[in-house]
Amino acid sequence: MTDGERLTLADEILARARIHAREVVDEYDLAVDLAALEWTVSKRAKRRAGACRWDAARETATIVLARRAYERYEWPAFAGIVRHELVHAWEFQRFGESGHGARFREAAARLDAPRHCEEFADPRxxxxxxxxxxxxxxxxxxxxxxxxxxxxxxxxxxxxxxxxxxxxxxxxxxxxxxxxxxxxxxxxxx
Structure with a gap:
């Protein structure tokens, strides 16, 4: 960062999420290749607090975190979303697919990650x-x-x-x- 540049809320979200991801990978010995993991923040998301997308050609997972969820949740709940998406990234990197089945549930329980996230926006x-x-x-x-x-x-x-x-x-x-x-x-x- 140079003089005069300002950090955005997206920068804050990504920094906290990346730090938490490193802690989770180390603490729980989760075999996620953080170098093959990309992060982004969605300003538009209204229903999903997070998502993990897999690009098989590049063998890269992208975790998308919702800005509105970050603004609405306290950090412990939002950190749970990060852990949830890390389980998806692990599944994609290891198996080439991910869902919310038994394998996901077992890994999520080990990381104390929620299986589903609370809604953070009221429905229309x-x-x-x-x-x-x-x-x-x-x-x-x-x-x-x-x-x-x-x-x-x-x-x-x-x-x-x-x-x-x-x-x-x-x-x-x-x-x-x-x-x-x-x-x-x-x-x-x-």
Whole structure:
């Protein structure tokens, strides 16, 4: 860093994550090749606190960490996300694939890494089954096809129809025209 340069929040996130990764590799004897590991920060991520991508041609794993998750979580929780993604990197480097199966669960438990991360952003939409005995719900951050036209889809659990709620306003619709009406009515508050 030269005089006049300022560190960004992304720089802070990456520095802390890299330091923690070195500590984890040493402490838990996790066979991750840190030299073949790249790091980046996503400013856009709203659902996933982290991700690990594998480039088989380069044999390089890239860990992507969400800036919003870093801002929302305390460091111990965010460090758990780093450990979670390190398990994926280890699996990719060693086996060429990664998932959340038994091998992942065993390694994650050894590192005290969460199997799944808590949500760090409130959903924009909530889908709910209207079936009498069904309690299926799903959260969405984007206006997916089922959000825009719920009448064209059925509940995966019971086959019933469902409704969609715009979380911020409480407006509910069950049809494509209902979606359009809610969007028009809310205008700038959409």
């Amino acid at each position: 939409y909530v889908l709910r089954c209207l079936g009498a005995d069904c309690d299926w719900t799903a959260k969405r951050h984007r206006a997916s096809k089922p959000v825009k036209a719920p009448d064209r889809y059925r509940c995966g659990a019971c086959g019933g129809s469902y409704e969609v709620e715009h979380a911020a306003s409480g407006r509910i619709w069950t049809t494509a025209s209902g979606y359009g009406g809610a969007k028009a009515a809310l205008g700038d508050d959409w």
